[in-house]
Amino acid sequence: MFFWFICCLVDMWLISASDEICPELPPVDNSIFVAKEGEGQILGTYLCNSGYHLVGEKTLFCNASKGWNAPAPECRYLCLFSSSVGHCPDPLLVNGEFSSLEPVNVNDTITFKCNEHYVLKGSNWSRCLENHTWVPPFPVCKSRDCGPPENPTHGYFEGIDFNSGSTITYYCEARYCLVGTQHQQCIDGEWSSTLPVCELIREAPKPAELELEKALLAFQESEELCKAVENFTQRLKKSGLMMEKVKCSLEIRKADLKAKMLP
Ligand SMILES: *[C@@H]1O[C@H](CO)[C@@H](O)[C@H](O)[C@H]1NC(C)=O
Ligand SMILES: *[C@@H]1O[C@H](CO)[C@@H](O)[C@H](O)[C@H]1NC(C)=O
Numbered sequence: 001m002f003f004w005f006i007c008c009l010v011d012m013w014l015i016s017a018s019d020e021i022c023p024e025l026p027p028v029d030n031s032i033f034v035a036k037e038g039e040g041q042i043l044g045t046y047l048c049n050s051g052y053h054l055v056g057e058k059t060l061f062c063n064a065s066k067g068w069n070a071p072a073p074e075c076r077y078l079c080l081f082s083s084s085v086g087h088c089p090d091p092l093l094v095n096g097e098f099s100s101l102e103p104v105n106v107n108d109t110i111t112f113k114c115n116e117h118y119v120l121k122g123s124n125w126s127r128c129l130e131n132h133t134w135v136p137p138f139p140v141c142k143s144r145d146c147g148p149p150e151n152p153t154h155g156y157f158e159g160i161d162f163n164s165g166s167t168i169t170y171y172c173e174a175r176y177c178l179v180g181t182q183h184q185q186c187i188d189g190e191w192s193s194t195l196p197v198c199e200l201i202r203e204a205p206k207p208a209e210l211e212l213e214k215a216l217l218a219f220q221e222s223e224e225l226c227k228a229v230e231n232f233t234q235r236l237k238k239s240g241l242m243m244e245k246v247k248c249s250l251e252i253r254k255a256d257l258k259a260k261m262l263p
């Protein structure tokens with residue numbers, strides 16, 4: 001009986017004490033506050049809404065003698081970029097535009113478009129996810145024009161216009177022959193092929209080139225044209241030569257013949 005009385009008294013004292021002594025905490029934006037009484041004090045817990053993180057003490061307690069142990073915390077937007085006001089970082093596209101100018105929320109999808117003379121590289125849309133990231137990642141707007149290309153070693157290009165649609169031509173120095181694509185076009189900011197190479201024309205033909213020569217001879221001596229073409233193609237494939245190599249090889253043979261004809 002006495003025990004019950006003490007309990008009750010303490011309880012009543014606490015509740016009244018908390019009413020009187022614990023001041024009301026200020027409301028914290030973007031959070032909910034859960035309070036419970038227990039162990040002779042009031043425990044309060046702040047839970048931030050999704051997309052916000054807590055700065056300060058998460059759980060506060062108040063007792064009759066001391067008041068609240070800490071000031072109320074803050075729920076701050078979990079930002080990856082300081083300019084963000086929405087759920088995801090503000091979209092950014094240099095030399096282009098995107099479909100939304102509003103702060104972006106979870107599951108919103110935006111689309112991208114590049115300005116004239118620029119070409120979009122990447123996805124033309126992106127979605128804001130729960131974890132504050134954009135998936136797929138933002139594209140970039142690349143200029144449709146190509147800069148001047150490199151010169152191949154022992155070679156050079158001719159052409160003065162490097163804008164979209166323009167064409168340049170590669171050449172090699174004397175005694176070098178070009179392997180690769182000679183004429184190239186600028187398409188959406190990139191040259192149509194990789195840089196060609198200039199190969200030194202060697203004096204002695206390689207076995208593959210001898211094989212080619214044999215194939216050529218066979219072709220010339222053949223009477224049935226269809227069969228001969230087929231045979232020639234087969235032999236070319238076997239010798240592992242690509243068409244540009246063939247051209248190069250022919251130049252090598254020409255150079256050799258010229259050299260032999262000199263006294
Ligand atoms: C009141 O708070 C102090 C710490 O600030 C603590 O030591 C004390 O036990 C608390 N009183 C009760 C009744 O819980
Ligand atoms: C976003 O979409 C996912 C799956 O479609 C769904 O589970 C989730 O609840 C959505 N979130 C919001 C905030 O609408």
Ligand SMILES: *[C@@H]1O[C@H](CO)[C@@H](O)[C@H](O)[C@H]1NC(C)=O
Nearest residue numbers: 099110111112113123124125
């Ligand atoms: C995005 O690209 C797809 C094809 O890759 C196309 O069908 C669609 O129209 C484009 N959307 C926009 C908004 O440009």
Ligand SMILES: *[C@@H]1O[C@H](CO)[C@@H](O)[C@H](O)[C@H]1NC(C)=O
Nearest residue numbers: 128129130131132133134135
């Ligand atoms: C966000 O979520 C997506 C899909 O669930 C995942 O692919 C991506 O790696 C996550 N990003 C981060 C930074 O956690």
Ligand SMILES: *[C@@H]1O[C@H](CO)[C@@H](O)[C@H](O)[C@H]1NC(C)=O
Nearest residue numbers: 218219227228230231232234
């Ligand atoms: C191709 O030509 C070579 C040389 O003349 C000959 O030996 C070979 O039988 C020919 N092959 C075919 C498939 O015609």
